[in-house]
Amino acid sequence: MSNTTALAVYASDWAQSRGRRIAEQSAPTRSDFQRDRDRIVHSSAFRRLVYKTQVFLNHEGDMFRTRLTHSLEVAQVARSIARPLGLDEDLVEAIALAHDLGHTPFGHAGQDALHDCMRDFGGFEHNIQSLRVVDLLEQRYADFDGLNLTYETREGILKHCSAHNARLIEAQEPGGIARRFLDPALPSPSLEAQLCNLADSIAYNAHDIDDGVRSGLLHEQQLEDVPLFSTYRRATLEQHPHLRAAPKRWLYATLREMLSAQIYDVINTTRAQLAVHAPDGADAVRRLPLLVRFSDAMHQQAVQLKRTLFANLYRHPVVEDTTGRAKQVIATLFAHYWQMQQEMPPEFAARAAQAVTAHDQARVVADFIAGMTDRYALRTHERLTGSRIMDGALSVHE
Structure with a gap:
């Protein structure tokens, strides 16, 4: 397997890579x-x-x-x-x-x-x-x-x-x-x-x-x-x-x-x-x-x-108005799932239950919230609070 274009001497060459944390055999057709x-x-x-x-x-x-x-x-x-x-x-x-x-x-x-x-x-x-x-x-x-x-x-x-x-x-x-x-x-x-x-x-x-x-x-x-x-x-x-x-x-x-x-x-x-x-x-x-x-x-x-x-x-x-509301959503979600870790999806709830320290539990909650999309976070916030914090859209100049 080789690159399609010649690499400079200072470039990173996959054949000289420091490798993966867990060793794997390289693919036959891809670097x-x-x-x-x-x-x-x-x-x-x-x-x-x-x-x-x-x-x-x-x-x-x-x-x-x-x-x-x-x-x-x-x-x-x-x-x-x-x-x-x-x-x-x-x-x-x-x-x-x-x-x-x-x-x-x-x-x-x-x-x-x-x-x-x-x-x-x-x-x-x-x-x-x-x-x-x-x-x-x-x-x-x-x-x-x-x-x-x-x-x-x-x-x-x-x-x-x-x-x-x-x-x-x-x-x-x-x-x-x-x-x-x-x-x-x-x-x-x-x-x-x-x-x-x-x-x-x-x-x-x-x-x-x-x-x-x-x-x-x-x-x-x-x-x-x-x-x-x-x-x-x-x-x-x-x-x-x-x-x-x-x-x-x-x-x-x-x-x-x-x-x-x-x-x-x-x-x-x-x-x-x-x-x-x-x-x-x-x-x-x-x-x-x-x-x-x-x-x-x-x-x-x-x-x-x-x-x-x-x-x-x-x-x-x-922009600051919408970002201010976004911060409220994140703060509310974190406060809820920090107290109710069992309500997170099973894989996150299981990790939180197995965590030894509060630091590790909080990191699991952060992992869950960081992985949310905008729309999922907004829907979850509305479900938990009963209020819709954002409405409407900007007028796009087409």
Whole structure:
């Protein structure tokens, strides 16, 4: 079995993988990274992403991004950069598709609320939860819990980690995927993992503009002083003046140009970094600073765009109202199932009953709630309280 495109010397090579936690024979027609990707795509957690919030709650409109469509867009952006850099596209795709598997319902609002509920029990981090999904919570195989993914895919999933959680993982997996959060001599993950982290930011900056304008909450004037958007908007309208009468089309054209500019910037900047540091293998990359990056100028533009989206979209009163209600849902569900653990589905109730400590019991409750979709969480909240906390939908600008 070989990759269809030649890998660069610094790329992750599945044939040199650090392997799976439980040894398995490789497939005859797929690389181990392809196999990881396929396991992720067929997982229950991946399917549930279609009903999990990105920015706008699922009930607010059928055209807004969800965690699933976001993950697909991240994979597309990442693969567009991986090929010209000679990185392993299958590993990149596996990491991109799995990076949000642990996200709660209701996006960051749900994550923040669940973290508050778990404050006395170790807190909640969605990257750690994504790792729990692929290491433990998926129950699809006869010989092991989780998906038994390769080290390299799991390393990419764990893109952020507190020192406390890193020490816990390190204790269970010495020298494993959490070591880089504890050892200054190993500051970086693989290039494929670095790429997916940056592709995540590139994708959501672009699609949040699209969804924000579509919702009517974000307006062209608010982006006029943001060069990463306004530069390509002006160029698009100068080249295609007829699009002034077709705002949806000039928006799409602008976002395509904006995405392309960022992708080419990452490719060129990363090539320059690779030429300077000249890593002679994937392990050498882990001893170097992050190499997959924007140029300084593009980084500053991306930061400015993110700040604008934060101020005008993520903090918009309409968004904050719905996210505030979402937090109420999560808090109510946690309080109920913490007291009534036997009411969780049998597999979770059994785990809670077998848990030795309150910390472990709370983690089971968090696993159950984090795995909910938006609509399941809302239906469960309504069943438990008798009240419907969210109604209606935003008007989508079509």
